[in-house]
Amino acid sequence: MLDTDLITYLAKLSKLQIDEADKERLVSEMSAIVELMDTMNDVTFDEDDNSKGEGVSLVNLREDKPRESFDREKILANASHKKDGFFVVPKIME
Amino acid sequence: MANYIPVIGLEIHAQLLTNTKIFCNCEVDFGGEQNTRCCPVCTGLPGTLPVLNSQVVSYAIKGGLALNCDINRFSKIDRKNYFYPDLPKAYQISQFDLPLCIDGKVKIDMGEEEKYIRVHRIHIEEDAGKLVHDDIENASLADYNRCGVPLIEIVSEPDMGSAEEAKAYVEKVAGLLQYAGVSLCRMEEGSLRADVNISLKRPEAAKLGTKVEIKNLNSLKSIVRAIEYEIERQTKMLNAGEEIIQETRRFNDNRGVTTSMRSKEDAHDYRYFKEPDVIPVSITDDDIEAIRKELPMLIDERLDLYTKEYGLNKADSKILVANKEISDLYNESISSYANYKAVANFIVVDLLRYVNEGELDSKNIPFTAAEFAELVKMAEEEVVNKNNAKAILKMMLEGKKSPQQIAKDEGFLMNDSADEIEEVVNGVVSEFTAEVEGYLAGKEKLFGFLMGQCSKRLAGRANPKMIKDILEQKLAKLK
Amino acid sequence: MELCDKSILELRQMLDQKEISSSELTKYYLDRINKIDGQINSYITVCEEEALKTAENADNRIAKGEASALTGIPISIKDNMCTEGIRTTCGSKMLGNFVPPYNATAVSKLLAEDAVILGKVSMDEFAMGGSTQTSYYKKTTNPYDKARVPGGSSGGSAASVAAKLSAASLGSDTGGSIRQPAAFCGITGMKPTYGAVSRFGLVAFASSFDQIGPLAHSAKDCAGILNVISGHDVNDGTSERQKIDFSSKLGKDIKGLKLALPKEFFGDGIDESVKSAVLKAAAEYEKMGAKIVEVSMPSLKYAIAAYYLIASAEASSNLARYDGIKFGYCTPDAKTYDERITRTRKEGFGEEVKRRILLGTYALSSGYYDAYYKKALYVQQKIKAEYKGIFDTCDAIITPTAPTTAYKIGEIEGDPVKMYLADICTVTVNIAGLPALSTTCGYDNAGMPIGMSVVGKAFDDATVLQVADAFETSFKRINPKL
Numbered sequence A: 001m002l003d004t005d006l007i008t009y010l011a012k013l014s015k016l017q018i019d020e021a022d023k024e025r026l027v028s029e030m031s032a033i034v035e036l037m038d039t040m041n042d043v044t045f046d047e048d049d050n051s052k053g054e055g056v057s058l059v060n061l062r063e064d065k066p067r068e069s070f071d072r073e074k075i076l077a078n079a080s081h082k083k084d085g086f087f088v089v090p091k092i093m094e
Numbered sequence B: 001m002a003n004y005i006p007v008i009g010l011e012i013h014a015q016l017l018t019n020t021k022i023f024c025n026c027e028v029d030f031g032g033e034q035n036t037r038c039c040p041v042c043t044g045l046p047g048t049l050p051v052l053n054s055q056v057v058s059y060a061i062k063g064g065l066a067l068n069c070d071i072n073r074f075s076k077i078d079r080k081n082y083f084y085p086d087l088p089k090a091y092q093i094s095q096f097d098l099p100l101c102i103d104g105k106v107k108i109d110m111g112e113e114e115k116y117i118r119v120h121r122i123h124i125e126e127d128a129g130k131l132v133h134d135d136i137e138n139a140s141l142a143d144y145n146r147c148g149v150p151l152i153e154i155v156s157e158p159d160m161g162s163a164e165e166a167k168a169y170v171e172k173v174a175g176l177l178q179y180a181g182v183s184l185c186r187m188e189e190g191s192l193r194a195d196v197n198i199s200l201k202r203p204e205a206a207k208l209g210t211k212v213e214i215k216n217l218n219s220l221k222s223i224v225r226a227i228e229y230e231i232e233r234q235t236k237m238l239n240a241g242e243e244i245i246q247e248t249r250r251f252n253d254n255r256g257v258t259t260s261m262r263s264k265e266d267a268h269d270y271r272y273f274k275e276p277d278v279i280p281v282s283i284t285d286d287d288i289e290a291i292r293k294e295l296p297m298l299i300d301e302r303l304d305l306y307t308k309e310y311g312l313n314k315a316d317s318k319i320l321v322a323n324k325e326i327s328d329l330y331n332e333s334i335s336s337y338a339n340y341k342a343v344a345n346f347i348v349v350d351l352l353r354y355v356n357e358g359e360l361d362s363k364n365i366p367f368t369a370a371e372f373a374e375l376v377k378m379a380e381e382e383v384v385n386k387n388n389a390k391a392i393l394k395m396m397l398e399g400k401k402s403p404q405q406i407a408k409d410e411g412f413l414m415n416d417s418a419d420e421i422e423e424v425v426n427g428v429v430s431e432f433t434a435e436v437e438g439y440l441a442g443k444e445k446l447f448g449f450l451m452g453q454c455s456k457r458l459a460g461r462a463n464p465k466m467i468k469d470i471l472e473q474k475l476a477k478l479k
Numbered sequence C: 001m002e003l004c005d006k007s008i009l010e011l012r013q014m015l016d017q018k019e020i021s022s023s024e025l026t027k028y029y030l031d032r033i034n035k036i037d038g039q040i041n042s043y044i045t046v047c048e049e050e051a052l053k054t055a056e057n058a059d060n061r062i063a064k065g066e067a068s069a070l071t072g073i074p075i076s077i078k079d080n081m082c083t084e085g086i087r088t089t090c091g092s093k094m095l096g097n098f099v100p101p102y103n104a105t106a107v108s109k110l111l112a113e114d115a116v117i118l119g120k121v122s123m124d125e126f127a128m129g130g131s132t133q134t135s136y137y138k139k140t141t142n143p144y145d146k147a148r149v150p151g152g153s154s155g156g157s158a159a160s161v162a163a164k165l166s167a168a169s170l171g172s173d174t175g176g177s178i179r180q181p182a183a184f185c186g187i188t189g190m191k192p193t194y195g196a197v198s199r200f201g202l203v204a205f206a207s208s209f210d211q212i213g214p215l216a217h218s219a220k221d222c223a224g225i226l227n228v229i230s231g232h233d234v235n236d237g238t239s240e241r242q243k244i245d246f247s248s249k250l251g252k253d254i255k256g257l258k259l260a261l262p263k264e265f266f267g268d269g270i271d272e273s274v275k276s277a278v279l280k281a282a283a284e285y286e287k288m289g290a291k292i293v294e295v296s297m298p299s300l301k302y303a304i305a306a307y308y309l310i311a312s313a314e315a316s317s318n319l320a321r322y323d324g325i326k327f328g329y330c331t332p333d334a335k336t337y338d339e340r341i342t343r344t345r346k347e348g349f350g351e352e353v354k355r356r357i358l359l360g361t362y363a364l365s366s367g368y369y370d371a372y373y374k375k376a377l378y379v380q381q382k383i384k385a386e387y388k389g390i391f392d393t394c395d396a397i398i399t400p401t402a403p404t405t406a407y408k409i410g411e412i413e414g415d416p417v418k419m420y421l422a423d424i425c426t427v428t429v430n431i432a433g434l435p436a437l438s439t440t441c442g443y444d445n446a447g448m449p450i451g452m453s454v455v456g457k458a459f460d461d462a463t464v465l466q467v468a469d470a471f472e473t474s475f476k477r478i479n480p481k482l
């Protein structure tokens, strides 16, 4: 059953900050959506084997040939915080 | 004090020796300025797509074959989702339920006994970037050069019972991957890292104990130290009646201890699912056979050959196979001079000294195996004497021509002309009259002195036996 | 007939015969955008300078007699395709300042012909929606009735073409996002076979369904554009090697073709006006000598669930990269990494995007994976098999494009479940990776266009276009009044 605990858990997994005030609303919205998804409940698996299939052959994969990398300026151009050619994030405590 | 048996499994991450990253055309190279080996694909910019490098798949299969694995004919690529600032897409492209290689085994040699460590699976995945911590600004700095560097993750079964076995296993795996030519396996450059899973159990217990994972060990030494520390820590806890918590720990190299990183309660829910941007790979029997054909003869086969066919002792054989280039040199050398023991001996005693002292890079030996074989043969057949053979080797390492030529130029060739030896013997006999008389008077020890004088004058260019014969004849005549 | 009423083929002729220059044509469109777009809000970014520059290049090329199909033709691009040096917002606050350092392959292919890119048009945020009302920037309206939605998510594309603010547009279709707005805005829109057009540079929503395709005034124009933008791309491992000639069957007699009508697509949830217009079109086909066959698709009842689970699962992962570190919106003053990322995502994403991320995370998380994600994949296989069964005996399938015509703004967008159910007619095509096109087959009492879909076998896009074109040749469309 979908409840605020589950919403909190999903929000944590997906790194979304959700205000306490919004959780109840999300529970009801998500419950309605999940109910729609539950139309699949009466589907039963007869055969379930994902170990076979048609894949791409080795020759059609990418050739191992280097291409020049991008200018660092371009790589960092869209970053909001950068320093000395690095992307900058608040310090990670390990 | 109760007794416990350690149960140890390893996950080895080895960097594949490709030119480009696993999913983009950025060059793979050690070092380099931060964020200069990056493109929109490996930094995860919106709209970009991973395109799988064929060499990554071929190398992973080759590595798998070297580790006696079966190859899945249909192999799927998956996403492992988690947030961390060194992972620009917030998912790592890896493999979940259909890895490229499964069910391998690796033989380790623990002195008296041999043991097989089973390989559970090998899958391909992308490496993450690197974080540098900036204490002044209270920030972490992200460098994405390593993002997308191709790795294979080799997951063993929990078949090891000690730090020594773990060490032997890592060394053997590294050796096999080096032989296969798919990874340099240089721990100091980060091209080989290991995670250790370890639990303790009572000898009679059927069930395994709670396991602890030690992440990111990057030297053999720290693998051994971390395991030993952890065995001790867990033994103490169990003896004190404490419970082991399932958790991830980190090894602190300076303090030699493991510390907790995170426990199972906040363990990640990685939400693996099929990577929709990368089509699964179909491998044919022909692909596998073609790759297998590229594999050289591997370590165990060579050891067998050396000990059983060539009659070398085990110690020398192991020294020879420890380095593929050296073993290759040996194999090629004996194909032109089939004196197995002499060639092995010359390598083990003389050549490897230079390698071990860092004066010779075994990947860049400046002479051919045929030239080397020629040198051993010259020494064996006493065309030059042993000391001069060593001197010739040194000159060959310095880039000088063939051993024949060096011997000739340096005047090292044995002189088999009896005339010259006789001349020298005559000279010595007439010069050292006192010693000759002494000898003739019964001081047999003086023969050695006279012999030495002759040898000295012939500067090693003559066969000692010949000198001895001629000197004896001469002295006999004087009696 | 006004200049803006001309098809791409007609404009091509005029350009090649120097009746008009591309610069003049481009100015004409820019002028129309200036005057009219205020009424419908289709453009997020107008690229006046770049467009005029390309037009000049196109004119030089035409002068040298080196023009190809789209040289000098003014086109708009949905704002989820990367354009080098031009902001690409995806309709989201999250990408408000994102300027890609590369072009999407489809965009590169247009530019290689000197097709003129007039600007970037609005869309539902991250292409999640069917109304274009979730756009953070322009909430586009329907040119036929400004109180109504243009459809979505490629609502800006459809509205810009219907209002004749571009000769054609590139949109993207994940669950109907080209076809449904094409239907709502009374034009033609096609989602080609999955893999026909490279996805490189298309900001991902659901990777296994996303496809780029054209929205234009006719099936013929769509074919022309698809011939340019399709083909294998080394930057997209899922792009097809098989080359499709989209116009190869245009104009060929449809006599003897078997067209299937799956009965589940004509059931209770479908408006009477829509049903009757589509059935009337089917009767037209019969008159042209096609054979109409009733078929069944029992798994349709699971399609919405399967689609939303797979699409949201992939989206939850595809949208994880928006963390305020490498690009896009970043929350100010965050003290810790976790605060930086969770707040950035809270403030940068809209409500619908967040709901889908939560749904997708739910479907993939441990304990729910088997019941949701895995089962959805299983339903996908069943739907594929049912399509295959139909195509064993039929050449194409005819269905409504949407259960209703364009609805009033605010009517259902607040209710996600109603919004999701409205996609019932389009999602199975994406689930199965098939080519499908929506064309206008009539108008309801309010004068709103009704869309009919033609669905084909994978890689048989040419038949889809042939069938649609046969209808369009004898159908008279009504222009919106602006």
Ligand SMILES: [Mg+2]
Pocket (backbone or CB within 6 Å): B094, B125, B153
């Ligand atoms: Mg791994």
Ligand SMILES: [Zn+2]
Pocket (backbone or CB within 6 Å): B021, B024, B025, B026, B037, B038, B039, B040, B041, B042, B043, B148
């Ligand atoms: Zn790259």
